[in-house]
Amino acid sequence: MSLGTSTVEGMTDSPEATAAPATQGPPKILGPERLKALSHPLRLRILDLLQTHGSLTASGLAELVGESSGSTSYHLRQLARHEFVREVEGKGTARERWWEQTPGGYRIAPEADDDVGTRTAKSMVNAQLEKTRQAKIWHLLDVVDKAPDVDPRYLAWKDSITLSTTLLWATPEQLASVIEAFHEFLDVYTAPLRGQENVAGTAPVQIHFNAFPVLDDGA
Template sequence: MPDEPTADAPGPRVVSLDPRTLRGLAHPLRIRLLAALREYGPATASGLAARLGESSGATSYHLRQLATYGFVEEDPGRGTARERWWKAAHSGTRFNAAGFLAHEDPDVRAAIGLFGREVAAAHAEELTTWLDTLGDWPPQWREAFDLSDFALRLTPAQARALRAELHAVVERYRDTDTERPDDDGGDAALVHVHLHAFPRAAD
């Protein structure tokens, strides 16, 4: 999902959550609306309602809330007197959960859990959709996908180093988005890369 919790320094296209904005974003529909705008581009409340299976009243209300917290903004080049068009204000989100877990406000602590679970659920839904439609994709894409997991015995410092290295690899490929030659054969697609790294108790 376009909302990826990381602890790295934010870049120009990415916004870092603070306690206020975390509470503003930690709502299932708001997370889905923001993800849709980031992936598919500007849209109206009614268009997003149709895409997400929600009422236009609900999408309109939560878009305004997202705008209040700075996540979305109106797209004046597309808007009309009758209907607003909205666009994402940033391409991604960074979130350092460790910095919030000891927060004195229980609402902030609750928002951490909701946000993380919604991101995890979105990842699971995306992967399931891919597996359900695998046969619809050409052979080169069926051969390119990966579904792997690894169990490594690491210290916290090693886990942070691993995360930083993996993020650096992704950023190298992200930088090619605007540099891809025109003769790529038209076979490029939006690829979602999910990274989950967490410790497990021995028992």
């Protein structure tokens, strides 16, 4: 069973992770304090759920992650303090506040002057982000494997799915040029899709683009 279009064809100059921005513009580079605030698996999970589900309350998040509302409320306050999330204006009450992701993305990349703690925090956040991405792909594959011809979620989207890998040889400068062109392309073609959270027929989607050198022991 094909996943829409699956293509295999065979690299950035440093590993990094960029969370998809809610609005256009360059992603913000995280400073040490914001990075430290993000270095918690539950906070990253909360951010992912807000990106996928839209605005949620602390109690709604608690049900989704299997934690107490007190715990999710605490982590929401920490995320808000560092401008990762914000309270939804005009929605909720003093007892039940609604939260959403703050517009804009963020970028995490190693720097030459990073200390050991900063490098560890960046590695942990990047690893958790990648784990979350992979979990979504495995869930998709599970849906396809169990009931590809009857699950309405797959039937509606089967021609709009691709898991694509391109294998090539390139210089660092050539690959950097490809990455820059991809982001320019993405800005143009995703602009009409922004702000469609409440449009009938839409669903949360993710667009992944990984570009990196394939390093072995002799590289």
